[in-house]
Amino acid sequence: MKNEINIGLLGFGVVGSGVAKILHDHQDDLSYKLGVPVKIKKVLVKDTEKERDTELQRDIFTADLDEIIDDPSIDLIVEVIGGTSEAKQAIERSLLSGKGVVTANKDVMAESGLELLKLADENKSDLFYEASVGGGIPLIRTLEDGLSSDRIRALTGIVNGTTNFILTKMKHENKSYEEALAEATELGFAEADPSADVDGIDAARKMVILSSLAFSTEVRMEDVFVRGMKDIKPGDLELAEQFGYTVKLAGSAKKDDNGIEVAVEPVFLPNSHPLSSVNNEFNAVYVYGDAVGETMFYGPGAGSLPTATSVTSDIMAACRNLLLGVNGKRLHAPQHTCKVKKDSQKFGRYFHRISVKDKVGVLTRLSAVYSKFGASLATVIQHPNKHDGGADLIMITHEISRQQHLDIMDELKNTEDVIDVLSHYRIEGELS
Amino acid sequence: MKNEINIGLLGFGVVGSGVAKILHDHQDDLSYKLGVPVKIKKVLVKDTEKERDTELQRDIFTADLDEIIDDPSIDLIVEVIGGTSEAKQAIERSLLSGKGVVTANKDVMAESGLELLKLADENKSDLFYEASVGGGIPLIRTLEDGLSSDRIRALTGIVNGTTNFILTKMKHENKSYEEALAEATELGFAEADPSADVDGIDAARKMVILSSLAFSTEVRMEDVFVRGMKDIKPGDLELAEQFGYTVKLAGSAKKDDNGIEVAVEPVFLPNSHPLSSVNNEFNAVYVYGDAVGETMFYGPGAGSLPTATSVTSDIMAACRNLLLGVNGKRLHAPQHTCKVKKDSQKFGRYFHRISVKDKVGVLTRLSAVYSKFGASLATVIQHPNKHDGGADLIMITHEISRQQHLDIMDELKNTEDVIDVLSHYRIEGELS
DSSP, X not given: OOSOEEEEEEOOSHHHHHXXXXXXXXXXXXXXHHSSOEEXXXXXXXXXXXXXXXXXXXXXXXXXXXXXXXXXXXXXXXXXXXXXXXXXXXXXXHHHTTOEXXXXXXXXXXXXXXXXXXXXXXXXXXXXXXXGSSTTSOHHHIIIIITTTSOEEEEEEEOOHHHHHHHHHHHHSOOOXXXXXXXXXHTTSXXXXXXXXXXXXXXXXXXHHHHHHHTTSOOOGXXXXXXXXXXOOTTHHHHHHHTTEEEEEEEEEEEETTEXXXXXXXXXXXXXXXXXXXXXXXXXEEEEETTTEEEEEEEEOSOHHHHHHXXXXXXXXXXXXXXXXXXXXXXXXXXXXXXXXXXXGOEEXXXXXXXXXXXXXXXXXXXXXXXXXXXXXXXXXXXXXXXXXXXXXXXXXXXXXXXXXXXXXXXXXXXXXXXXXXXEEEEOSOOO | OOSOEEEEEEOOSXXXXXXXXXXXXXXXXXXXHHSSOEEEEEEEOSOTTSOOOOSSOGGGEESOHHHHHTOTTOOEEXXXXXXXXXXXXXXXXXXXXXXXXXXXXXXXXXXXXXXXXXXXXXXXXXXXXXXXXXXXXXXXXXXXXXXXXXXXEXXXXXXXXXXXXXXXXXXXXXXXXXXXXXXXXXXXXSOSSTHHHHTTHHHHHHHHHHHHHHHTSOOOGGGEEEOOGGGOOTTHHHHXXXXXXXXXXXXXXXXXXXXXXXXXXEEEEETTSGGGGOOTTEEEEEEXXXXXXXXXXXEXXXXXXXXXXXXXXXXXXXXXXXXXXXXXXXXXXXSSOOOBOOGGXXXXXXXXXXXXXXXXXXXXHHHHHHHHTTOXXXXXXXXXXXXXXXXXXXXXXXXXXXXXXXXXXXXXXTSTTEXXXXXXXXXXXXXX
């Protein structure tokens, strides 16, 4: 049995320095739990000369990946470089050399997760990736272990802290999108180029990882319907509130006999839904299982120490496996081939906000469009529109397919007296 | 390597029949994940002749525990009998015979958890108990694995569904305690004798289990301060609401350099706290860790299938260990001896509702009591009291020790013009 575990840490940014801090500060507890100490033996950085605020010895920093991969005393590689090609290569090389890997890299895991897990299985190595989704919330583990006996039917998640922060500020402090984004950037919740966040790409990657695991299948980015928050129009959040809903950029994944559907889009969530009160930069994932019913897991979706907590818990799990000699014993091959539903098989209620000319008969003409496509309406409300003498019509449908929704949208745009379809949302999280 | 896992199921009540149903309905998924099938080989019941709605063969039911313990083909015992002495004996005998055990028994685990875990370690067997706390929510696992790298500082939980259901009905539907309890009983959320629930005993047992694990120490029932919901007076819930709080029967566990404190009592939770919107029979545990910050885990706290999900996930974990030959390799000895704080070391803000005679100088006399014990007040409000011409005084303190609070209570009762201290609550979940 090994008398210590040595780690090669790739990257020393926000997460990497957090991992070093936790391993240092909690070393007594961690080595008590494992029975042996866990040490960072080498750290890969671009610039070894840079001044760093750390307890680690200066001479363990290196710019040469080979030095780490070729060190036989290193048992475990922790990849927190971020990005894709360099990180993916480093993970592959580590696994091929028989070392276990812990990664926080959602981009790599969303793009090549199953390929890398297969490589890990083939090389009798472990690959853990808890920190790739939901920062400090133990979600991967919960799906793999805690709910392992259940059949997951649906999963709804607020998995992007930046957009949730922006929407919270817009709703609760009446800020504009631009003001809220500026505040998020200032506080470090948004990157200089926030497009991956606000366009829903970041959330989509996390939904690929979660839904692949929840449904034991291979979901790819192109299987996810993605709509960012740019389609949210001024006034939409207030309108949602009037009807008892909160607008969230949510990921959703569902499975039924026809297949799966995975989406990231701004949705209306009922205010009674536990996800609707998840605010600021927090993340939460709501899981619906056949047997367990509703559960929800809430916590910080990002940040140095929260993310590092997940990485370090993965390190603990990998160490345990190494110490027991059962590393690489987990089967990751998906149980099911991935069948993505057609738009005609995806059902939901929709909220449509339509700008019309305020003329006799306009409501009749519009409701005829819904009837034509077999959609029945739950709510119809006409708001006079102050600025142009027209009106805003709110139409909330009963359950229809996404195909019906799209057909109605198209037809409305060509309907007499319709100026524009201002906005449209799917209503998520209602019992059907 | 084994080619199947055989289970001896002790008990076939609400949870036991749920476990049988999940193992039957999800068998394809479970055996895919494990690589081998998992079968219930024998079931212990009192009456083998009773008609049961189950897919299990009738001849596997037995009233003889020996038949199960002595069957060498049975690898794993699942104890869902409930109660204490019979269940504890059965667990001990199973562990001594080298079989792994999965239990849902909070009474046994709160009373003898560490003793049984030690017995498991000595006999190289596993003892899993996820279902003993929080029904379908994977809490034990989260503390053991997901947050294994962190240092837990505090844990607040709504861990009793019955009392939470009653308080929700009282708050949201203006029912009296008696009406709400009657409804809970009718819906099967409360037992015929609800005293273990409403007196806080059930929640205290769960807090013993959670805090022992979170702080890696041995917390016993006598270390927990317990106050049931009978002290909640009519009008308290409305008063709480006026000040922006919700009354919850909450478990709390905290640790600092002076030691630990564990309590179950009705508390005021700020409405902005995620636990305040956990309603009906749902449970949730809020965990505060050094590194991760705030996380929360929410789900059904009881019920046949939710609880059975946790039991079956434990079965999966035990099976994996058996198949890998690493059963009984987990160290359960607590890292720290348990040091319980004195009342003078437990700090919090307190809400006091005091009935007084409406006389000149009464407020001066009362505030002098607070000053005498060094307590400063954050809020003082006087409400005329319609029925007896007196008044209700609301005093909300800044942070004081529990000892100060108790001293003030005592002194108030002997203060001129004080009719009674109607109610008092600690305020939980505020940032200090």
